[in-house]
Amino acid sequence: MPLTRIKAITFDVFGTVVDWRNGVIRDLRTFGQTKEVTADWESFADSWRALYQPSMDKVRRGERPWVRLDDLHRESLVTLLGRFGIPGITATEIDHLNRAWHRLDPWPDVLPGLARLKPRYILATMSNGNVSLMVNMAKRAGLPWDAILGAEPAQGYKPLPHVYLTGARWLDLRPDQCMLVAAHNSDLIAAAGQGFRTGFVVRPNEHGPNQSTDLKADGDFDVVAADFLDLARQLGC
């Protein structure tokens, strides 16, 4: 089926749309300066992200009921404040720091790329982030989403199939009328398994200077792009 039949482009967000690592490090540094606490904030940010998949796995396996990512992030944050030996942080301060994930900036190509895609395609998130996280991030960063799909609407975490399929169903589209754009091979392979079209965008610095994963497309994806402007060009925008 030609790519011209695509009606909606859905996006993984953390890493693909926004630079979570530098954003989280920035807010951790500000927090440290305000509280007069020193720590290896880069290591803290990487450790926070390292707890991301394990925290969702318990929900995916049904070992705990549905809980949104903000709450998983907060549990991980409390764990890490202990592990890094940072005491005396109030609940309000933890809540604010946890919302660093709401204050992430997009990669430089994202806003101009989405502006080109917006007139022709429905643009939606397909993230494991909860709705309020996606909405607050979009308001701050100017991300022009037409709909917030993904984990919370489906009450489950990617790569579970029903997350992708619920998104397509809510748009009243067949899966092959939807594309997932992601910087992560595993996400795209899962979406392709449900009939989605796929667009890989390489983000070689998502995990910092020593990144070793997702440096290239490892699957037979419909589009492989250098950034969102290249993606828009390849989709005829």
Added chain:
Amino acid sequence: MPLTRIKAITFDVFGTVVDWRNGVIRDLRTFGQTKEVTADWESFADSWRALYQPSMDKVRRGERPWVRLDDLHRESLVTLLGRFGIPGITATEIDHLNRAWHRLDPWPDVLPGLARLKPRYILATMSNGNVSLMVNMAKRAGLPWDAILGAEPAQGYKPLPHVYLTGARWLDLRPDQCMLVAAHNSDLIAAAGQGFRTGFVVRPNEHGPNQSTDLKADGDFDVVAADFLDLARQLGC
């Protein structure tokens, strides 16, 4: 609580944001000209809308499982094509005509009013229309929603309480941080019952020149406005 604590404004859509009656009549007339069929299209449009609440009532009462508004609209349309004696319409033509509800235009004050509200507030739909209907309408009309909330996300129809409450929960807001804006007293009274702030906007021509309902606010609402520009002004935008 002062109105300044409001974070999100949610909107009823049919009648409040868009002029469904003139839009549906327009598409029915085009359909009639194309098919060389004559009928009282104003009466057809009013009859279509008259079947709206009864069709949702069966879902509200649990007499049938969840079904989205597009499907209810289509069932009503098929009924009315029979009642108005219009035979020989193909399934594809019915599907297209049914999507007249996706092609409705906003009232003239809506886009400038929402543009004023957008920088300060989260703007979301709180409609009984399904997600694809809301998204397609917004793409065509330029409605700048930050999120699509309402019936399909909650899998239920207003005025059931959990529709309003699911919307607030997804935004991670207390109900009293959310306002419902509607041209219908009953919708606002139901939302207020769940703790929402309320904004009544009068739409005296929603039901045509002989409208007899919702010509004034019948409740103690937080804001009563002449249109969306007046609403924005009263909310400090």
